[in-house]
Amino acid sequence: MYSVRRWSVRHAGGLETFYGAFERVFVALDPVWKWLGYDRVEKPVAVLEKVVKGFLFDCQMCGQCALSSTGMSCSMNCPKNLRNGPCGGVRANGNCEVKPDMRCVWVEAFEGSERMREGKRAIRIVQIAVDRRLQGKSSWLKVARDKSQSQALEKA
């Protein structure tokens, strides 16, 4: 929902703190995900993620979430799906050239990033091209799997 999406950007700092704690718990649960089977939990977790993030961010379930680097403004709501900043068509009032009634998601992203502890650094991170094979998959589980694997490698 558009108004909720904009609320999330206005509260990007609080959401950053909440997500940090949530992510630590989710990654710590890696042994549980492994025991249950990552593939087996994929569908129910993806459904839950879609409901929660769909409500808060109009999440499009790209499967490779960049919200922490985009001021809690989902860049997949850009009609051009731009992942690394706005196109040249932002209107003088900050709205999108394709959807004139919508604020440019990247104008929102810069505003949201100003409210986050790590936002100003994170928004400068270049995002890799979207991997469409991950569409519809859970970003939460991807983060849990990727981070627990790299933590295990660091310990080895």
Ligand code: SF4
């Ligand atoms: S970046 Fe991807 S996973 Fe994150 S909110 Fe947007 S569509 Fe959803």
